[in-house]
Amino acid sequence: MGAITQIQGRALPMRGDDIDTDRIMPARFLVGVSFEGLEKHVFEDDRKAAVRPHNRHPFDVGQYQGAKVLIVNSNFGCGSSREHAPQGLHRWGIDAVIGESFAEIFFGNSVMIGMPCVTAESADIRALMELVEKRPTIELAIDLAAGTCMAEGFMCRVSIPPNARDAFTSGAWDTTGMLLARYEQVDAAAARLPYVTGF
Amino acid sequence: MGKTLLKKVWDLHTVRQLPTGQTQLFIGLHLVHEVTSPQAFDALRQRGWKVSRPDRTFATVDHIIPTIERKRPFLDVVAEDMIASLERNCRDFGVRLAGLDDDRQGIVHVIGPELGLTQPGMTIACGDSHTSTHGAFGSVAFGIGTSQVRDVLASQCLAIEPLKVRRIRINGQLPPGVYAKDVILEIIQRLGVRGGTGYAYEYAGDTVERMTMDERMTMCNMSIEGGARVGYVNPDDTTFEYLKGLPFAPQGDAFERAKQWWRSIASDADAVFDDDVEIRAEELKPVVTWGVNPGQSIAVDERVPAPDEVEESQAISDALDYMGLEPGRPIAGMKVDVAFIGSCTNARLSDLREAARIVKGRHVAPHVKALVVPGSVGVSKAAEREGLADVFRAAGFEWRGAGCSMCLGMNPDKLEGNQVCAASSNRNFKGRQGSPTGRTLLMSPAMVAAAAIEGKVVDVRELLN
Numbered sequence: 001m002g003a004i005t006q007i008q009g010r011a012l013p014m015r016g017d018d019i020d021t022d023r024i025m026p027a028r029f030l031v032g033v034s035f036e037g038l039e040k041h042v043f044e045d046d047r048k049a050a051v052r053p054h055n056r057h058p059f060d061v062g063q064y065q066g067a068k069v070l071i072v073n074s075n076f077g078c079g080s081s082r083e084h085a086p087q088g089l090h091r092w093g094i095d096a097v098i099g100e101s102f103a104e105i106f107f108g109n110s111v112m113i114g115m116p117c118v119t120a121e122s123a124d125i126r127a128l129m130e131l132v133e134k135r136p137t138i139e140l141a142i143d144l145a146a147g148t149c150m151a152e153g154f155m156c157r158v159s160i161p162p163n164a165r166d167a168f169t170s171g172a173w174d175t176t177g178m179l180l181a182r183y184e185q186v187d188a189a190a191a192r193l194p195y196v197t198g199f
Numbered sequence: 200m201g202k203t204l205l206k207k208v209w210d211l212h213t214v215r216q217l218p219t220g221q222t223q224l225f226i227g228l229h230l231v232h233e234v235t236s237p238q239a240f241d242a243l244r245q246r247g248w249k250v251s252r253p254d255r256t257f258a259t260v261d262h263i264i265p266t267i268e269r270k271r272p273f274l275d276v277v278a279e280d281m282i283a284s285l286e287r288n289c290r291d292f293g294v295r296l297a298g299l300d301d302d303r304q305g306i307v308h309v310i311g312p313e314l315g316l317t318q319p320g321m322t323i324a325c326g327d328s329h330t331s332t333h334g335a336f337g338s339v340a341f342g343i344g345t346s347q348v349r350d351v352l353a354s355q356c357l358a359i360e361p362l363k364v365r366r367i368r369i370n371g372q373l374p375p376g377v378y379a380k381d382v383i384l385e386i387i388q389r390l391g392v393r394g395g396t397g398y399a400y401e402y403a404g405d406t407v408e409r410m411t412m413d414e415r416m417t418m419c420n421m422s423i424e425g426g427a428r429v430g431y432v433n434p435d436d437t438t439f440e441y442l443k444g445l446p447f448a449p450q451g452d453a454f455e456r457a458k459q460w461w462r463s464i465a466s467d468a469d470a471v472f473d474d475d476v477e478i479r480a481e482e483l484k485p486v487v488t489w490g491v492n493p494g495q496s497i498a499v500d501e502r503v504p505a506p507d508e509v510e511e512s513q514a515i516s517d518a519l520d521y522m523g524l525e526p527g528r529p530i531a532g533m534k535v536d537v538a539f540i541g542s543c544t545n546a547r548l549s550d551l552r553e554a555a556r557i558v559k560g561r562h563v564a565p566h567v568k569a570l571v572v573p574g575s576v577g578v579s580k581a582a583e584r585e586g587l588a589d590v591f592r593a594a595g596f597e598w599r600g601a602g603c604s605m606c607l608g609m610n611p612d613k614l615e616g617n618q619v620c621a622a623s624s625n626r627n628f629k630g631r632q633g634s635p636t637g638r639t640l641l642m643s644p645a646m647v648a649a650a651a652i653e654g655k656v657v658d659v660r661e662l663l664n
């Protein structure tokens with residue numbers, strides 16, 4: 001897998017705390033044996049519910065089409081562990097998410113599929129959302145190594161746990177190979193466990 | 200300085216520190232179901248990998264199956280394809296499967312414990328966030344995503360960051376009509392839906408010590424609703440008593456030796472916790488959610504918030520708006536259209552017993568569709584033997600086959616339009632029960648039974664004689 005150090009592109013602000021994965025990807029779209037086509041159903045029910053003209057769902061706003069960076073508030077991706085949620089967002093075109101905080105399983109799933117989630121101070125998120133809402137065509141650049149998010153006339157610190165950052169910058173975010181590398185040690189660990197050896 | 204159970208189990212299962220700084224953790228039991236595994240098995244095929252430890256892997260079907268007519272092939276061709284693909288994957292990779300026609304079938308978090316697969320001191324993973332349920336046995340159990348399911352299938356390991364531990368002590372006697380479900384809803388309400396991020400929750404105190412395994416499972420199940428990926432209870436005699444004689448539990452002398460080891464992995468008396476919280480059981484009341492996340496709840500005799508009185512008023516007014524509730528109104532008296540007793544939170548035998556106690560000799564309100572969906576074939580058969588199924592049927596409940604059913608909208612059991620559902624499940628997210636405008640009120644199974652009878656939210660304590 002390739003390394004990821006910088007994500008650049010237009011952004012899409014998605015306001016609200018505690019946005020759960022049932023909203024990001026309603027359960028009926030999990031019926032299926034592949035992740036293909038999930039991009040069509042991102043926030044589907046929320047989007048259908050937002051019908052009033054001045055209340056368009058951000059994913060349906062013309063100017064945000066093609067955005068690569070999703071801006072969110074806190075505890076984004078809580079609830080169900082469905083990887084279909086980050087898969088859907090990533091397939092829609094989102095390459096990185098910046099927010100106040102993320103739910104743990106969502107964060108981990110996103111790392112696994114190569115979509116970094118970085119956090120920033122609430123005030124910075126607020127400013128960034130306002131900036132993008134005012135100037136939807138503005139380009140953002142998130143630099144994982146430097147820990148920054150920059151746009152014309154804007155800069156803020158972003159953070160990502162060092163493990164996840166290193167995984168992205170070294171391209172090691174596909175873990176299976178790493179876990180299989182020292183398989184003899186796995187057998188040794190298992191052999192120490194009473195319940196594996198039959199007590 | 201003493202250690203917590205989490206630390207002990209973590210250390211025992213550590214294979215090595217990874218170059219990424221994470222821990223490579225051996226997984227003692229991997230539970231698999233039809234929804235989060237197909238892409239993982241495909242990845243194994245593509246790379247020519249085997250399932251590393253089929254002997255530590257067990258699969259069942261629960262999420263997408265119909266609960267009325269289980270005949271194959273299903274009407275829903277995609278669902279049929281998913282079941283067929285799990286069957287093929289299990290056959291090809293040598294994984295044990297409790298399929299639709301198996302007496303061991305049921306919701307994955309119900310069958311692991313009842314078969315004795317779930318044991319103290321284990322690490323357990325499953326592609327489902329409610330894997331925390333298994334922590335009730337003193338195991339460390341994680342919900343994982345599909346890429347991690349692939350990792351565990353291929354290597355029987357996870358690459359994972361350590362967790363902090365928050366001890367939540369519940370002391371005192373729970374009043375009648377107040378259950379484990381109310382305790383955990385109260386905890387989530389007090390600590391918030393994000394409060395547990397980065398933590399494992401250790402549930403302790405004399406109330407928890409007196410709880411049955413079913414009750415402990417209800418508590419641990421909803422840890423994730425408070426943001427904690429892991430929840431656990433230290434193993435004790437109640438745990439051992441439950442496990443004794445179960446098909447996959449150690450037998451005979453091995454069971455005695457196992458007990459010794461299980462005791463040794465409990466948190467030490469002088470263990471140090473990253474945080475400590477205490478809750479008095481006597482003060483608790485039956486709890487009902489009024490909003491769109493499990494932290495938005497109140498006691499059944501309280502009023503829903505009025506947004507201008509409190510902070511975060513936007514989120515509150517959005518939630519009230521979605522739920523169709525006037526600000527400040529009492530939750531009691533809210534009309535319900537559907538009553539659902541089921542899910543991995545509350546569809547075990549003791550839950551059904553408690554609900555049947557309320558239902559017996561009464562009848563479901565005429566406008567209510569009420570269903571009981573046992574958590575497993577095992578629960579279903581036991582309930583039928585005890586006559587509980589007859590009690591529910593006589594009262595006008597539908598008695599269904601085991602599965603996730605109306606907990607989530609992935610099978611034929613769904614809310615319609617903006618129906619209001621009194622549910623014993625664990626999530627009241629917008630659209631969770633399969634209708635984009637459906638509304639969910641979470642509560643204990645006894646409270647759901649009471650709501651079914653009265654056709655509206657009522658205080659179950661009034662129906663207990």
Ligand code: SF4
Pocket residue numbers: 261262306307308327329542543544602603606607624625
């Ligand atoms: S019962 Fe509900 S929460 Fe539990 S595993 Fe099934 S869908 Fe998930």
